[in-house]
Amino acid sequence: MDRLDALKLFIRIVESGSFAAAARDIGVGQPAVSKQIASLERYLGAQLVRRTSRSMTLTATGQSVYEAGLRIIGDFTELEASVGHGQVSPSGLIRVTVPPVFGRLYIVPRLPVFFSRYPQVCVDLSATERNVNLVEEGFDLSIKSGPLADSSMISRHLASTPVVVVATPEYLEKHGRPESPQDIEHHTCVVFAPMHEPRAWRFANVEGRGLYVPSGNFRTGDAEQIRAAVLAHMGLVQAPGWLFAAEIASGAVVSVLEDFAPPSLPVHGVHPSGRRLPNKTRVFLDFVAEILAADPRPAFVPV
Structure with a gap:
């Protein structure tokens, strides 16, 4: 045997x-x-x-x-x-899951740089918001934005992203700028509703729990549609800073209620426990950390 x-x-x-x-x-x-x-x-x-x-x-x-x-x-x-191959350069296929918009904005545009460094590594990128069983489904790594569920997986904190409330200048000119979290009751919101349930907005520096359930004519569980709705002047939204970083920088959207911002959200790389991290996976994880460190506020805060 x-x-x-x-x-x-x-x-x-x-x-x-x-x-x-x-x-x-x-x-x-x-x-x-x-x-x-x-x-x-x-x-x-x-x-x-x-x-x-x-x-x-x-x-x-x-x-x-x-x-x-x-x-x-x-x-x-x-x-x-x-x-x-007569060398120690990383090689082979790495299978990675990533939130769809996050992958489109931050991972895919930078892949040419990664491949120039590691030409023998292939990346299979799966865009999904769901929790993937990495072992059962054969994935090497998952990039996740937000708090992690309890898991036997090993995680690496790559960066944090501020939580922002934004709207377009056109919307704010028409409806006014909120000065406190209580003011959102008088505004139209773009509602993030995974599993069809609106997700509460969190605020700091307020009395009580600091939770507010937004309301509006449009709700969706898709981050790309959140972006499209806000840019169509449909209302306010609370979102991770990376989702609107380019628009905040260009002035296409405006950040409001900054004095009431809740704690930043973590971005993690997660991989299965019980195994030594392969070199090909390690260099990709290091590269993602490098990407996030190079994108300062309002997108990310390096660890």
Whole structure:
């Protein structure tokens, strides 16, 4: 039995969720997969998985072997790449998730610089707002704006973005400029409503909780439509500074209620735990941090 191949197969089983799925992935019969894992268990002297007719779960030893195996396979893959090309330059495909507008504004336009530095790295960028299971869906990295949910993933704080309230000069000229959070009750707002529920606006330096639920004729869960609606003079919006940084700089929109701004929102890079971060992923994460550090307020505040 090739122990490295058996370890790779075990990792594939864990990440695909079943022996049958792993067998389909590699084009062999399920009995051959079961035999290979049984041989690995005999070699290690411990049970790695518990199987029933409907489910598969890892034992405590199996979880430890999985996490150690990720590090071993990652190190070996990097070694193969560096030796095979006679150099230690990062190489290979990195799969990344990113919020759609964030990717369009800040990542994609800078990729030519990244590729000039690391020509052997390929980037597969998936634009999505949903929470992705990185391990199950085969992603190496996720760039997230805003607070993180509790997770076993490893995160790196890349930057923070101020929270701003903006509107176009045309809207403010017609409806007046709000001087306090209470004034938004008399204004039309562009309402961010993920899952069809309006998201409350947060303010600091006010009495009480500082939460205000905006109201207006238009609501959406899409950040691109938020931008389009505000630029069409449809009302005020509270948003991360990076979403309107260029327009604030050009004067296309105006920031208001700055004395009541809540704490900045973090921007994180998130990757699976239990494995050594591959060099190709590390250099991409470093590059994103460099991008954000080079874009000062009102877009980002470097860490």
